[in-house]
Amino acid sequence: MGITERKEKQKQEIKKMILDASMKLFMEQGFENVSIRKIADLIEYSPTTVYLYFKDKNEILFNLHEMGFHKMAEYNTDLWTIKNPLVRLAKMGEYYIRFGLENPAYYELMFILKAPMEALEVLDATCEWKSGDQALGKLKETIQECMDKKLVEKGDVEAVAMSIWSMVHGMVALAIRDRFDKLVPRDQMVAMMQRGLTWLLNSLDISDKKT
């Protein structure tokens, strides 16, 4: 069935066109200024055509949200070459913050906007957020390793993971949503986040102080 196969391929290509156009607009104009009509305009189709490839706007946003996780993975390629889990943990935080600040549009899709999660609830009955679960899993792994190697005090891995994630997420979310720069000068922002992160990890580190 070479013919139907090529057709399927073409369909995927148009889907990609729609997603790329959406993301372009999203990055240029922000979430609230992207409409199906503008997307359709950009790829030179009628607005209704978009609905032949995606159920609704939420489904588009969900797909972009997935692309965001792939993009984030690119930031972390060299992460697992780091053998010291505490150093790796620090790098994870650093990369996370950098990814968020350098790709605010993706970050919004992944961790702030409700729309992608609404799509997930419709799409998947089990409502599993695979991408998020996987990303959090890697954080938990690293923390577990820190505890195993007695670099960090033993404790509730899950709660610690959620806490660390919450902190870096909080930083990025506050920055993206214009709260951070109202309180500290913009040029000091990144440095302060970094100081906060190293301060936290330093407080955790028990490798030096043998009680």
Add this chain to the structure above:
Amino acid sequence: MGITERKEKQKQEIKKMILDASMKLFMEQGFENVSIRKIADLIEYSPTTVYLYFKDKNEILFNLHEMGFHKMAEYNTDLWTIKNPLVRLAKMGEYYIRFGLENPAYYELMFILKAPMEALEVLDATCEWKSGDQALGKLKETIQECMDKKLVEKGDVEAVAMSIWSMVHGMVALAIRDRFDKLVPRDQMVAMMQRGLTWLLNSLDISDKKT
């Protein structure tokens, strides 16, 4: 000028009507489903009348955002009776999380939505975010006190404050935007946040371990 005075009072009353109606809809239906038209319907005026009392929708949201800070202050009334700054810090975090989870609509206005900050940029040339600055100030005070009393290692108060705030904000923001409950069971959410918070503060506490 008794007459103009009463008129001014009436004007303020209608303003309050608009804000109350907005907040009611906001809490019931969420941000994205509140429109000027619905607000006008609820107070039985025409949509355009709303514009005689507020410049635009953002200005309404900014006013609601301010009301949110007042509401949050109610949660903190007994906070300054706590003399031990470390205990106070813990309570601050606990109350912050509780406020956020119990008043998600207010929380969104205060710390997540862009609209109120956009209004601020138009309203105030200096762009000072007084409410936020004040709230953060109290956190910094408490942390400073902790350091002064050697309950917490001395360090960059600003960075530490931003970090702690980021963590609790991160927790609430993830919960409100449907990321938390996709990864941990909903009934364990609050408990886990609490564990994370006490874990953090425990790591900071150096009052016992005299190095």
Add this chain to the structure above:
DNA sequence: CTCCTTTACTTAACACCGTTAAGATTATTT
């Protein structure tokens, strides 16, 4: 090559949105 069916796409419309210009109504002052 013609007829028919399927696929791909568009036009038109619905019900909403924030916002503004212009007109109508009401109240106050002269």
Add this chain to the structure above:
DNA sequence: AAATAATCTTAACGGTGTTAAGTAAAGGAG
């Protein structure tokens, strides 16, 4: 009572997500 000022509404503009119905092109069957 007439003129002025304050208050509110109607109608409209250009936008939104989405759907029903119609058109044009492509593929297969005879």
